[in-house]
Each structure stands twice: as C-alpha cells, then as structure tokens.
Amino acid sequence: MNIAYLNGSYMPAEEIRISPDDRGFLFADGVYEVVRWYQGNFFDMEGHTARLKRSLGELRLEWVGADTFPVISEELIRKNDLEDTPALIYIQVTRGAAPRSHAFPAVQTDPTVYAFARGFDPDPGKYVAGINILMKKDIRWSRCDIKSVSLLPNILCFQEAVETGNSECAFVRDGYITECSHSNIFFLINGILFTHPESENILSGISRRKVINLALKAGLQVNEVAVAEKDIDKVDEAFLTNTSAEVAPVISINKKKIGNGRPGEVTMQLRAMFAAETAILRNHKQTH
C-alpha cells in the first residue's frame, strides 16, 4: 500500500483528498520539487530544499515547515520500503483552500503540502541509445525560474513531442534555445560546452549545476551562453539534464541528426562522471 503525505500526516495515498477550492487547483498557485533517492541517500537534498524555499518566496507563499522537506522525504522512503530501490520524492505546496478570488486570501490560509514517493526504472538503455527531441517556440510565461505547477504549456508541448516520436521538447525564445519541458539542455560546439545562463527564462536545474561542475572538473570550457536556433547546425553533441534521467544524450532535434546521430563522446563521459557521483551516494547508506 502506497503511503503519501498531506499536511503533517502520512496515510494511504488513495485516502488523500483535497478541497476543489484549493488554490493549487483553481489558480495553479503553488510550487513543487522532485528529488531522487539513490538507495541510501538523496541527490543534493540541500539544493532541492533551497530551491523549494526560493520558489515559495517568489510566490510569497509561507510554509513554516519547509525545512522539514528532507525529513518528510526520508519518512516516505521508509514507509514505502523504497530504501533499496531507485525512487523519486514529489512534493507540492500550494496557498491552500479559500473561496475563489484572484487576490491572495484575506485571512491567511494554511498551505496545502502534498508529497509522495515512487520507485522508478531509470531505463539506462534508453539513454545509452540517445533520444530524439522536438524543438518549438517557447510559449511559457516569463518566470520559468520559479518551479511552479503552472505547467500547462509544458505538458501540451511535451505531449506533442511524444506524439511525434520524441522524448522531450526544447523551447526557443526570441531565437535562442532556453531549456526543455522538464530538463535543461547543453550543446557541445567546437569542444566548448554551452548552456543557457541562469535567468527568468530557465529553471536553475540541480542536475544542470552538477554537470557544469563535472565538466569543469574534466577540463572542459563551459560557456553559460544561450545557443541560437540558427546555430543548431554547428552543434557536435547535445544532451539534457534532469533529476530522473541525469544526463540524456540527444541524437536528433526536429528529426535532424546531431553530430553523427549517436550519443556524443563528451556527453557519455559526463554521463559516466555523473553515475560515479551517484554510486557514492548508493555506497554510503544512511542508517535509518
């Protein structure tokens, strides 16, 4: 039986219900995080907690328990017997339930905090073969740095990607490639690694930051500079980063081959370096 979390209580997931007047449901007035469990430790729980708090702050959404996110996450792993399984924790915090009105509730409402754990299959085969992605106009809002649940544009574009034989959708804003529906994107051009700089147009990915550090450690030059859509022909390698996939080689964009159409060498080196880091997390199990 899956145990999930709602507002301080752990209970069977199927028993959890929320009010339809929750502002998360009526207005997408909420934020979320996804953190990965590596059979013994979370990946950069500190980074995820800091980002959650930043997102809450940008929405002026107060959850006094934000620092308990790591504890809730561990409890969910334990209660669901996921200690020895690759798993993800999802947490969402909204401004709570109140009679529908665009303005924040006049009387301070308690936030709604919902979290669940789930085991998952990282499917390394998929990433060794490389993935195809779609690229289209970035139709999202201007504050993509906030990890909000206002995700309708992301899911519509992702769905279009899936239906056209792709695994992700990359976005182009004002001629420059920003990121993907739920990953950051990197390009290797003439031996230099490029990725969009931190700004209001991208989410500051935890895996993105990690990969930048790994690349620097490997002696690569990393330019946090956006790549123009028109320069896509110059790209030798491309890859995505996110919490569940880590580093995912991209072998085509809009059906056009990247490089030789196979996962790039530098990409696979960075993927291996990432795996080496997470192996350490697995090998240093916490005592519960």
Add this chain to the structure above:
Amino acid sequence: MNIAYLNGSYMPAEEIRISPDDRGFLFADGVYEVVRWYQGNFFDMEGHTARLKRSLGELRLEWVGADTFPVISEELIRKNDLEDTPALIYIQVTRGAAPRSHAFPAVQTDPTVYAFARGFDPDPGKYVAGINILMKKDIRWSRCDIKSVSLLPNILCFQEAVETGNSECAFVRDGYITECSHSNIFFLINGILFTHPESENILSGISRRKVINLALKAGLQVNEVAVAEKDIDKVDEAFLTNTSAEVAPVISINKKKIGNGRPGEVTMQLRAMFAAETAILRNHKQTH
C-alpha cells in the same frame, strides 16, 4: 447549505473532495468559465458554452457533457435558492486524476468537472466612482486565448495591483496593451474606441464582444487595434469589461489620471446600455 457539483452529482460543497493527483492540481491541466445570473436568465450562456468547448478543444480535453453546462448551471441556481439574487456560476474541467507524468494519461481518464454557484454584490457604487489600475509587463504565456486555470501570473500581478491601491492589473506585451488579469480593456482616443484585437494574446471576452456591439449600435467607430503603452497620454477615457463588473470606468493607470480623472461620458453611456440589456434578462424570468 451551499450545494456544488462534482462529476454528475450535486452535494454539499464542504463534502466535495478531489484527488491530489488530479492533473488540474499537478499541472494546471484544465479550463474554466464564469457566467453571470441575472435573476431569471444567464448572460449569453450560449457564448460561454461555446467558449468552454473551444478551450477544451485547444487542450484536447474531452468532456462529453460539455453541452450540459447550461443545465448544471440552472440546477445550481435552483438548489442554492439564488433565483432572485445576482449570482455567478463557476465551472472547471480538468483532465482528471492519473499518476503524475507530463504526458497525457496513457489510459483515457474521466475529466474532473467541478462547478459552484455563488451570490455576489455587484457594488455599482465602485464602478460609478471609477477604478484605478496598475499596468505592467505581460509575463503570461502565449496562449491567453485559452481560458485555462494556469493562472499563476494573473494572480501574482492582480495581488500586486491590490496591494498598491488598484482594482486591476493591465498587461503590456511588446509595447502594446493587451488586456487585464481578468478583464478586457478599452480606450477612447479622439472619439474612437480601441481594444486589442482577438489573438493568442487576449481572452475573447463575452462582455468585450457585447460592448463592441453596443458601441457600434451607439454609432461609435470601434477599432480592434492595440493601443501602445507610449500612447497612453492620448487616451481620453478607459474602461474594463468582464462578467462580474460589466463595464468598469478606469480613472487612473499607474497613478496617472485618465482624461479628467472621472469616469468618461462614453464609458458611462456604454455602461448604461449594458445595464439596459441585462435589465431585459431580469424582466424575462424563466419558469422553473
């Protein structure tokens, strides 16, 4: 006791609960409508139903019962004894509950359909005095023509307006005034009425369309052409339109007076014409 509607059933509002895995809650994957009840009839229920169906179509969200929206609305008015009260119906349709994944659920899920009725005070005094509005950059997504619940930018900007002594927030995109957080906006310049044309940057307001028709009937020239932010000094009158306020005179934008700082003559004429139309709705009560 307030009676609301969920998925085919009418029940006490406080008993209604939804799954936290509803895609409306996780992804803002849903649409909504608000329609006004004029003590006997709804205002352009046909127009609201058509727009709801269009929004559903744009999200490829199937609700086979979309044509029953008018019936549900009437039932809610009746069950809540609102026949003789100014009231609003709110309806929201989402893609339903499914394990969290950006892609549409592999197995077709039933949509979640939630609706409620509520009496309200139209507060005509407020609109006779005129309202102040804030104007700022349009940070919303590029498909504002879809009446979706992905409303986080709208509520953040509206809240800022309220906290700075304003009643609404108008948006500027690429130098042009588009609309407001939950209203359309009109400007009178040299006797000609201007409002942003229908496009992906604005919601096609039911009240907006009505006011355009009333203005034409009154012999006004109406240009569905966007007004540039830099031309705001040329504006003689300004007003908002939406379902609950009908026509709301704007007397200042960003603390700068519009015209003489009082509701404009043409504005009040259009407001009176709108009121005359709704008086007809009130006087032709349906037999229940």
